[in-house]
Amino acid sequence: MALNETHDPALQSWVASANTGSSDFSIQNLPFAVFRRSGKNEAFRGGVAIGDQVLDMAAVRDAQALGAEVQTQVEAAAQAQLNALMAMSPAQCSALRLALSRGLRLGSAQQAALQACLVPQSEVEYTVPARIGDYTDFYTSVHHATNVGKLFRPTNPLMENYKWVPIGYHGRASSIRISGVDFHRPNGQLKAPDVDPVLKPCNRLDYELEMGIYTGQGNHWGDAIAIEAAENHIFGLCLLNDWSARDVQAWEYQPLGPFLSKNFATSISPWIVTLEALAPYRTAFTRPAEDPQPLPYLSSQANREQGALDVQLTVAIQTPQMRAAGQPAAQITQTSYRHAYWTMAQLMAHHSVNGCDLQPGDLLGTGTLSGPTTSEAGALLEITEGGKKPLTLPNGETRTFLLDGDAVVFTGWCEKPGAARIGFGECRATVLPARQA
Amino acid sequence: MALNETHDPALQSWVASANTGSSDFSIQNLPFAVFRRSGKNEAFRGGVAIGDQVLDMAAVRDAQALGAEVQTQVEAAAQAQLNALMAMSPAQCSALRLALSRGLRLGSAQQAALQACLVPQSEVEYTVPARIGDYTDFYTSVHHATNVGKLFRPTNPLMENYKWVPIGYHGRASSIRISGVDFHRPNGQLKAPDVDPVLKPCNRLDYELEMGIYTGQGNHWGDAIAIEAAENHIFGLCLLNDWSARDVQAWEYQPLGPFLSKNFATSISPWIVTLEALAPYRTAFTRPAEDPQPLPYLSSQANREQGALDVQLTVAIQTPQMRAAGQPAAQITQTSYRHAYWTMAQLMAHHSVNGCDLQPGDLLGTGTLSGPTTSEAGALLEITEGGKKPLTLPNGETRTFLLDGDAVVFTGWCEKPGAARIGFGECRATVLPARQA
Incomplete structure (x- = not known):
């Protein structure tokens, strides 16, 4: 897989905790999990790690905060099991990553909309992120x-x-x-x-x-x-x-x-x-x-x-x-x-x-x-x-x-x-x- | 598991093909499968074998043809995957079996309602009847x-x-x-x-x-x-x-x-x-x-x-x-x-x-x-x-x-x-x- 702009080590996020150099969850990472806020009896949904925060993909979906071009992927990434996201083509997944990278970068026009979708990792619990068939x-x-x-x-x-x-x-x-x-x-x-x-x-x-x-x-x-x-x-x-x-x-x-x-x-x-x-x-x-x-x-x-x-x-x-x-x-x-x-x-x-x-x-x-x-x-x-x-x-x-x-x-x-x-x-x-x- | 009235070898069904003595699907059997009529592009649903017929459990559900006492079980047995039926207690499964046995017996008052739910086995195709997790x-x-x-x-x-x-x-x-x-x-x-x-x-x-x-x-x-x-x-x-x-x-x-x-x-x-x-x-x-x-x-x-x-x-x-x-x-x-x-x-x-x-x-x-x-x-x-x-x-x-x-x-x-x-x-x-x- 070729390197692209999402891998640029110079990228910084407006989520400052992602920029320390020691964070597991730099803006070049953008991993997926399924989470909910602890002790709230909420529904589990997909999230993306950025610094010490989780970007709540269900909130991103509801706010259409990443744009119409990737809304299909956002909907899959918001589910309580990520199988539909995993079933997508590498090109579709890559488009979502690019949108996440651009949205979370310093200077992004989407900062305000996405900021409203953040949950601190210290306040969440996780579950197995997919239906594992085998x-x-x-x-x-x-x-x-x-x-x-x-x-x-x-x-x-x-x-x-x-x-x-x-x-x-x-x-x-x-x-x-x-x-x-x-x-x-x-x-x-x-x-x-x-x-x-x-x-x-x-x-x-x-x-x-x-x-x-x-x-x-x-x-x-x-x-x-x-x-x-x-x-x-x-x-x-x-x-x-x-x-x-x-x-x-x-x-x-x-x-x-x-x-x-x-x-x-x-x-x-x-x-x-x-x-x-x-x-x-x-x-x-x-x-x-x-x-x-x-x-x-x-x-x-x-x-x-x-x-x-x-x-x-x-x-x-x-x-x-x-x-x-x-x-x-x-x-x-x-x-x-x-x-x-x-x-x-x-x-x-x-x-x-x-x-x-x-x-x-x-x-x-x-x-x-x-x-x-x-x-x-x-x-x-x-x-x-x-x-x-x-x-x-x-x-x-x-x-x-x-x-x-x-x-x-x-x-x-x-x-x-x-x-x-x-x-x-x-x-x-x-x-x-x-x-x- | 104790024998009960459903095991009585003298029982006969109003579905005559079940009574030959050589049928796999006597009224004492009543096995479950998931089926649809071949070549019809229908949805798969649960069925029960009786003689050379399938009792379409989705039709039984819609007609409420087995009575209110077992309607919960009938609904589970009508699904395209039988996991919910399988999750039921032996007592619940046994109650459904008893209702099926009584409904399909010679002289049943439910004969007309159930007869309308039969599909010949020769006209159906089957699929894996449950989500097999492991x-x-x-x-x-x-x-x-x-x-x-x-x-x-x-x-x-x-x-x-x-x-x-x-x-x-x-x-x-x-x-x-x-x-x-x-x-x-x-x-x-x-x-x-x-x-x-x-x-x-x-x-x-x-x-x-x-x-x-x-x-x-x-x-x-x-x-x-x-x-x-x-x-x-x-x-x-x-x-x-x-x-x-x-x-x-x-x-x-x-x-x-x-x-x-x-x-x-x-x-x-x-x-x-x-x-x-x-x-x-x-x-x-x-x-x-x-x-x-x-x-x-x-x-x-x-x-x-x-x-x-x-x-x-x-x-x-x-x-x-x-x-x-x-x-x-x-x-x-x-x-x-x-x-x-x-x-x-x-x-x-x-x-x-x-x-x-x-x-x-x-x-x-x-x-x-x-x-x-x-x-x-x-x-x-x-x-x-x-x-x-x-x-x-x-x-x-x-x-x-x-x-x-x-x-x-x-x-x-x-x-x-x-x-x-x-x-x-x-x-x-x-x-x-x-x-x-």
Whole structure:
């Protein structure tokens, strides 16, 4: 996707909080969410982040504040589920972005009309922003696959298919929750060596640092998406935590894959950063020269030259002790999405090569985005080598896996000289005690 | 579920075709579907089968032909997606069944009003009868698991977890299609020994004989469904064909399970037979004495005494040569759902034990329902031992896997002395040639 005037790093907004250079929600970002004012029993509707404010798209619609040319898009962006917006063409979405950018710029003639549509982010709550028909989770980090493979299959860590097939599986759509919704530690069958399994609260609860990719326009059932066109089917990205019960997983996952170990909860960040906003942060997609080249349906020049995406990602944990002491979450990992072995375009092309139909709002998880080193590992399973090497937190506490009351916080952003900062906000949830089994 | 007057085998309908003894749609059945008259560009709406007719529930609603006491249920049953009906309590669903039974009986005072709401089944087409939020596929036949295990993992056919865990995985909801919708042979990565994989049309296309179980009332996220209450969360059953690309599956399925080998198409029969209609065919659920007993959350007296369901199932294939010669599909398998190793109630209790939320309209596949002998095998993979022993059809043709133009037809029914026949109709689709890869 080419750069255009909306990416100009010199742009400033009349919403001053967007111009700090450290805001996730610069005028070059303009991500979408679904929100309402907290505690008001209002209807959820679409909004756009700008600095520390939400532009209420239902109010923009009612006031026709962005002009007749994009009113159709504004109506879709005002809904309580953004599927209709996601179903629009990249050109339609791009026209809306341009209108938002011009309307929110310093000096805009629409400032007064749009100012009346702002709600402070501190006063809102969010919900899952689309009807997610199907959720698919991939396994795109070769580092994660290798680290985990060593633990589950010491003799065969990286399967022969890994470098040919973008491995993925279907996840559970119903249990996806928005950031801030806490969840109970799951119960499940746990199996110790040489004894029968028992139903107990999970003892090895973990997070997985992922990004979520929302499908934009769908494909017709039976029609594959060509890799050259694949990014036309991507609306935008968010942060995603694929909570995982490692002890349940180890016992249940063969031969059909993870099931109850994953489907109790998946957390997503509220803001969807559009692929267009991320255009300045595309990078080359390279694999080691000794690795096989992707099959033709997974290969294109554009994909090689700029298929990857350099999103900085962090994981932090806030224990109950830190919370009681007024300490913020302690960062334990920093990595980047650029390390992924398979690009977004490859995931779309692979997912549909058999004719499987993707629909607007379908969500694809990237899989755990571990980088090459331990400090870049995206799950406790990897950091603690399966629970054998406890992680020491800055306040001296240790963790092998998550304890009740631990909050896990992901953040993500793009930053580089010559481009505006584009942030994802955060994805956060706290582990509540298990319910009685 | 107790027997009541709607199960009385002596009941006869004023729709004479329901009374033949051989009709799938006796007055004791009363299954639901979503239909419209073919070629009329009408709206889809709910209907109930009686003999060779469909009772148009939208017409029943408009005429208020079933009485005010069940008008709420009639309104839900008239929708183009039956989720609202499925969300109702068993008592509400049972009241609708009783009203339908009384209205359609010989001598009913409502005969004239209901007769005006009939549409011949020969004049209608069907669609997927609910918004299927999530589709889960299980693996409940120990015979299938063992047969397939021998082929994929000769040294370890039945995993240690099989007799403890009702193994399941998430499937694809978007590519579920109603019986009669044909599909293209999928393309996928095929890997022969000692050479690189290639993208080609699947060479080992197979069916899987399953039943589908529609979730009725859902559970709240975080709350497990107790096995004693599990059947209150089941609305009804259909036939399901889990089309499978065996060559794609063999290459892709480790370590996260089947993905593109399954998600190109799943076919379901249009009629949903309610659990209440099936009450006379409940049977004891027994497992070999040497096998482990299910963990307490998967065990109840009612489940042991009548957890299983004796549905007769057949598979037939119609090749293009048969079709050209005017021959019907040739039956190749007959088996029963009663052979399953895990019951419906166990699947619901297991699926939710970690707090995973099931929603009205969610679909659970049983997994391939192979019986103990080869003539009861529910997939060509088993019948032909992985393609090594071709199956000879009655007309002399042979098959290892499906060829283009082959139609696969499933039927299902319950029958025994002292109870009325309860049929499922059929689930049929034809393999179209692959599209260009």
